[in-house]
Amino acid sequence: MLEELSTREKIILAGAEIIIHEGLKRFTAKNIANKIGITDAAIYKHFPSLDAIVVEIINRYISRCSQSVDRAKELGLSTEETLKQVMREHIKVLEETKGAVPVLCFEFSRSGNKKFFDILHKFVEDYKKKLSEVIKKGQEEGLVKEDIDPSETAMLFVGLIQAKVFAYVMERREGPIIKDPDQLISELFYGIIKK
Amino acid sequence: MLEELSTREKIILAGAEIIIHEGLKRFTAKNIANKIGITDAAIYKHFPSLDAIVVEIINRYISRCSQSVDRAKELGLSTEETLKQVMREHIKVLEETKGAVPVLCFEFSRSGNKKFFDILHKFVEDYKKKLSEVIKKGQEEGLVKEDIDPSETAMLFVGLIQAKVFAYVMERREGPIIKDPDQLISELFYGIIKK
DNA sequence: CTTTACAGTTAGCATTTATTAACTTAAAAT
């Protein structure tokens, strides 16, 4: 294929792949190095520490997610369509990253590592805020129920998508994580009960 | 408090607490032992390996979840109330296990560890089957929308709960994971959109 | 040409980890 990738880039990709397919316990310098045909020590020519690789992986995911929300908002759609578009964009990013970052969130939000926590926390807060605004607008327009908490629901959005990754993995499926994004969105929007 | 707990029991509780509050990387014999005032070697008087502790934590959660579905079904409630009761029971188990199992699911579903994966897989399939039956009954009775897939929706149940654990962890909250279970159930049932 | 910088190597160090072995002690069983 296109072997034009720099070693730095290969490290990031191999690292993400390990997290996705083998779990955090296998995210070690040796495993990453093996995967791309160098030695573990060579990793440190490109990154000061393994933590730095994780930071890079997270930051890339975060910026893509944030951008995708902004992109959806800029389309000038109705509130309902904006919300749906945001979800669709999020699902797209998730598919491409196979849900690696949720795993990282789970682990590093609790690892006592302030650096990670601050990055992840800031991201989640930012994302929640952006989404909350759309939901709040929906409430003002009489579209969304008044008794729901916008920021709670925003987190539900994010979490729900991540849970789909779990189902995907547990059912040993191949192909897309979310078969029918619009069905999922519709269930969240209109519930599962008739009328 | 009630110091009547056996060491074995303390190990399981301390282990779960470490997983939820400090992450999997800190799930080590030494950390568990420190938490309950014994040495790491003493752990092995009660469990053959650390993996065995994880298996025990997962199995307990699983059997309680399964039981709670059966219990809810036996109450002879309406389909709608049965579904709600199942969710309430599941949330109760989740709270009592402090959300450790969803975290483990995320990690071990991709760790390549066949032992863990098989346990989780069996659980998910079983749980999905039981719940699907209730949902299907709901569809036959005209309660639940026809265009939803029962087993997909069963997984949605599980996923919703995972989403809540994610939010709980990311927001560094204390206390209950799900503040208002009935609100959550209602959102799933009736959606977030008005009418 | 020579120098310098880069990107890799091998070797090694300090630490951590899971686990085991050998020993102690106190309580329960005989």
Added chain:
DNA sequence: ATTTTAAGTTAATAAATGCTAACTGTAAAG
């Protein structure tokens, strides 16, 4: 009263891990 067992200890081992240091080759810059 003696033996056995359970549950703890300390000490040790082997392997893995993160990371560093010293070295090597290559290729661009001067």
